[in-house]
Amino acid sequence: MTVTDAKVIIALDFDTEEQVFDLVERLDPKTCRLKVGKELFTRFGPAIVKRLVSSGFDVFLDLKFHDIPNTVAKACLAAADLGVWMVNVHASGGPKMLEHTQNQLSQLSHAPKLIAVTVLTSMDQSQLDSVVGNTTLNQQVLKLATITRNAGLDGVVCSAQEASMLKRALGKSFELVTPGIRPLGANQDDQSRIVTPSQAIVDGVDYMVVGRPITKAEDPVAALTAINQEIAAAMH
Numbered sequence: 001m002t003v004t005d006a007k008v009i010i011a012l013d014f015d016t017e018e019q020v021f022d023l024v025e026r027l028d029p030k031t032c033r034l035k036v037g038k039e040l041f042t043r044f045g046p047a048i049v050k051r052l053v054s055s056g057f058d059v060f061l062d063l064k065f066h067d068i069p070n071t072v073a074k075a076c077l078a079a080a081d082l083g084v085w086m087v088n089v090h091a092s093g094g095p096k097m098l099e100h101t102q103n104q105l106s107q108l109s110h111a112p113k114l115i116a117v118t119v120l121t122s123m124d125q126s127q128l129d130s131v132v133g134n135t136t137l138n139q140q141v142l143k144l145a146t147i148t149r150n151a152g153l154d155g156v157v158c159s160a161q162e163a164s165m166l167k168r169a170l171g172k173s174f175e176l177v178t179p180g181i182r183p184l185g186a187n188q189d190d191q192s193r194i195v196t197p198s199q200a201i202v203d204g205v206d207y208m209v210v211g212r213p214i215t216k217a218e219d220p221v222a223a224l225t226a227i228n229q230e231i232a233a234a235m236h
């Protein structure tokens, strides 16, 4: 059961457990959620996920599964066994994979939220052109988000730049999880489609993933507090 209505999901992209728990021990599960991605999971496996879940945090297992329907559904069921709050797949795996995975999870008494990645926030129009021709970023995101909504998933990963378009097209209850969040003046790093926390709120995002602006800050707890204050101000 979730203990928070926090919108910030901190991406724990660290390469040692010490770094992870130095930060996590200073955080309150009421003020943020946590994300375990490919780096942390590949180094430390299910054990670190279970430890974070048992510390009282909502954990998003961000492994972006992309495979045939049976394989993805089984992987998501394994994620559910870890007690995670949210898990994700790639929408480009197609409607059958999305529907099968959603059906399997919905048979659980405590299923995690299932969301699908549309177009990675590191990609700009020219990157997209080199992979998929004849479409704009907005068109591709809308197409993948529409098949995700039609398959019954809870929402998508997209950029906050697409949030108002998706809320208009797919409805308020279809959840938007947005990486590529950068407070004013923050380093853009390898992200292309960036948005500030306050603009993301104005545009209707449900959750924002924030990694380096918090984890690389001199004082990560102060950086989180500043982002939460910016969000609170934008909500009023």
Ligand SMILES: O=c1ccn([C@@H]2O[C@H](COP(=O)(O)O)[C@@H](O)[C@H]2O)c(=O)[nH]1
Pocket: 011, 013, 037, 117, 119, 120, 121, 122, 157, 158, 179, 180, 181, 189, 191, 209, 210, 211, 212, 213
């Ligand atoms: O489209 C996507 C999907 C996932 N991510 C992940 O979010 C964080 C962002 O970290 P920052 O340090 O705030 O850039 C990272 O773990 C990515 O794997 C994404 O950025 N874009």
